[in-house]
Amino acid sequence: NAGVTQTPKFQVLKTGQSMTLQCAQDMNHEYMSWYRQDPGMGLRLIHYSVGAGITDQGEVPNGYNVSRSTTEDFPLRLLSAAPSQTSVYFCASSPNRGAGNTIYFGEGSWLTVV
Amino acid sequence: GQQLNQSPQSMFIQEGEDVSMNCTSSSIFNTWLWYKQDPGEGPVLLIALYKAGELTSNGRLTAQFGITRKDSFLNISASIPSDVGIYFCAGPSTMKTSYDKVIFGPGTSLSVIP
Numbered sequence: 001n002a003g004v005t006q007t008p009k010f011q012v013l014k015t016g017q018s019m020t021l022q023c024a025q026d027m028n029h030e031y032m033s034w035y036r037q038d039p040g041m042g043l044r045l046i047h048y049s050v051g052a053g054i055t056d057q058g059e060v061p062n063g064y065n066v067s068r069s070t071t072e073d074f075p076l077r078l079l080s081a082a083p084s085q086t087s088v089y090f091c092a093s094s095p096n097r098g099a100g101n102t103i104y105f106g107e108g109s110w111l112t113v114v
Numbered sequence: 115g116q117q118l119n120q121s122p123q124s125m126f127i128q129e130g131e132d133v134s135m136n137c138t139s140s141s142i143f144n145t146w147l148w149y150k151q152d153p154g155e156g157p158v159l160l161i162a163l164y165k166a167g168e169l170t171s172n173g174r175l176t177a178q179f180g181i182t183r184k185d186s187f188l189n190i191s192a193s194i195p196s197d198v199g200i201y202f203c204a205g206p207s208t209m210k211t212s213y214d215k216v217i218f219g220p221g222t223s224l225s226v227i228p
Contacts, residue, residue: 004156035218040123042202042220043157058215059115090156103216106158 003027003030006091006106013081021076021109024089029104031094032074036060036087037108043090049074050097081113116141116207118219126225133190137203143203146179146186147204151221157202161188193226200224 007022025032033048035058045058049068063085065077074093080084091106119138127133137146145164149157159210161172163179163186172175174191186203207215 033216040220042118042120043204043218045215045217048215092156103159105158107156108154 004091004093004104004106006109008109009107010110011112013078013111015081015083015089015113017081019078021078021111022029022075022089023076023106024072024095025074025091025104026072027093027095027104028071029093029095030071031097032068033092033094033103034064034066034074035090035092037056037090038087046076046089065102078111080104083110083113086113087111116143116217116219118203118205118217120203120219120222122202122222123220124223124225126227127193129193129195129228131193133193133224134187135189135201135224136185136187137219138185139205140184142183142208143186143205144183144208145205146177147216148175148177148186149202149204149218151200151202153199157200160201177207182223190224193224195226195228198224198226 004025030051034046035043037043044060046064046068049055052071055066089109092103096104118209147162148160150160151157161177166183167181169177176189178187200223203219
């Protein structure tokens with residue numbers, strides 16, 4: 001069972017470059033989200049989606065875009081990478097909106113911006 | 115927005131010792147969740163609590179939903195090396211504008227000395 005799959009696992013970007021972190025889930029979950037994890041900050045919500053065609057901002061949305069054209073995919077785009085976006089990014093999915101007890105996380109994407 | 119605080123920030127214990135950590139908020143939560151993150155992986159749900167005063171166990175782990183609904187506690191008995199990781203508390207937001215958001219605390223990092 002694949003669950004939540006994120007790619008790439010590691011990426012180094014130069015300041016100003018753009019890139020997309022891919023996320024796919026095969027559990028037919030309606031709710032998907034992106035978190036970033038920084039030392040001492042825990043997991044902070046970037047963007048989330050309650051279903052195909054619907055997205056909304058989380059706690060730290062600036063510098064990131066998302067789209068949800070299908071139930072399975074929820075890519076995260078960095079338009080112009082900055083060193084402050086160096087972090088570990090986690091994609092997550094859940095069958096229920098706002099129900100943290102059924103959140104499934106991907107394995108993470110380590111991003112370094114130099 | 116709502117925030118969660120966790121203490122201690124980090125712990126170093128001897129194998130076999132019991133562990134206690136807690137999570138607090140200035141606002142109430144209706145659900146408390148405890149996740150564990152192993153090094154290099156995404157968080158995984160340990161215990162979910164749904165009712166004030168509730169005490170729930172999962173093997174050597176026991177968690178309690180505080181009576182005030184503003185705190186929760188996690189205890190680990192007889193720690194073993196595989197307990198190493200970061201423990202996060204989390205909960206679905208109770209703010210009307212944020213019902214779809216799941217809030218995570220900053221985490222407690224646990225190290226077990228064999």
